[in-house]
Amino acid sequence: xKENLMDIICCPLDKHDLELDVTERxxxxxxxxxxxxxxxxxxxxxxxxxxxxxxxxxxxxxxx
Amino acid sequence: xxxxxxxxxxxxxxxxxxxxYAADPETLRVGLTLAEGPxxxxxxxxxxxxxxxxxxxxxxxxxxxxxxxxLREARGHGLATVxxxxxxxxxxxxxxxxxxxxxxLHHMGDVDGVIAAAERAVRPGGVLVIREFDPxxxxxxxxxxxxxxxxxxxxxxxxxxxxxxxxAGGFDASVPDRGFGYTVAGVKPS
Numbered sequence: 001x002k003e004n005l006m007d008i009i010c011c012p013l014d015k016h017d018l019e020l021d022v023t024e025r026x027x028x029x030x031x032x033x034x035x036x037x038x039x040x041x042x043x044x045x046x047x048x049x050x051x052x053x054x055x056x057x058x059x060x061x062x063x064x
Numbered sequence: 065x066x067x068x069x070x071x072x073x074x075x076x077x078x079x080x081x082x083x084x085y086a087a088d089p090e091t092l093r094v095g096l097t098l099a100e101g102p103x104x105x106x107x108x109x110x111x112x113x114x115x116x117x118x119x120x121x122x123x124x125x126x127x128x129x130x131x132x133x134x135l136r137e138a139r140g141h142g143l144a145t146v147x148x149x150x151x152x153x154x155x156x157x158x159x160x161x162x163x164x165x166x167x168x169l170h171h172m173g174d175v176d177g178v179i180a181a182a183e184r185a186v187r188p189g190g191v192l193v194i195r196e197f198d199p200x201x202x203x204x205x206x207x208x209x210x211x212x213x214x215x216x217x218x219x220x221x222x223x224x225x226x227x228x229x230x231x232a233g234g235f236d237a238s239v240p241d242r243g244f245g246y247t248v249a250g251v252k253p254s
Contacts (some may be wrong), residue, residue, distance in 0.1 A: 005126070005144055008105065012154040050135050052147040053154035058130065 011037035089119040094240040095249035100189030110168025114138035151177030166195040179233035188254035
């Protein structure tokens with residue numbers, strides 16, 4: 001994902017802003033990291049450049 | 065919350081892109097042009113491999129899907145992707161100009177929840193555009209039978225029924241394109 005996606009994405013649970021923590025980057029692309037809700041503290045992974053913002057109750061059901 | 069047909073899609077992502085209808089951009093544009101003001105940021109919800117986003121000339125499409133396999137394909141085409149639930153969209157209030165749901169609503173368990181999530185995400189004057197198949201047409205009845213045969217738990221709506229549900233969700237709703245495939249558009253009052 002590109003960093004400007006932060007302009008629109010939010011926590012799927014309470015719709016509050018997310019804090020970005022990047023662990024792997026390739027030029028403009030964020031390949032790995034986490035997004036943490038500034039309100040409820042829920043953490044969402046970014047893997048292979050795709051942020052997983054499924055609500056936690058769907059995250060475990062969804063195919064990896 | 066039901067995942068609907070997500071697992072099936074994950075397994076068939078590649079084959080799906082070859083088999084399904086190419087999204088005809090004209091049938092989507094007739095809905096998008098109803099928006100007041102320009103459509104720049106567009107959420108392609110249930111967008112899968114991003115066929116509709118690729119067919120349209122919108123500056124900033126973002127593909128949202130619950131199935132990760134589909135999103136990998138979309139990302140491979142250079143599209144912005146977010147794994148998320150259509151009924152609990154992970155985007156800020158009034159942050160997008162348009163929400164598009166192309167050939168996907170019949171796979172979603174909570175249609176009113178999807179419409180409500182779109183209403184929250186779209187700015188005033190923005191538009192929700194849904195492309196669906198009409199089950200009351202002859203070809204539609206065949207499609208319903210075929211989807212159930214391959215294991216999809218699909219629920220199809222006739223054009224007027226879906227328009228009424230979009231209207232009930234707070235949109236000024238219309239059916240700008242009719243037929244076996246039809247388009248329902250809803251403009252968020254500004």
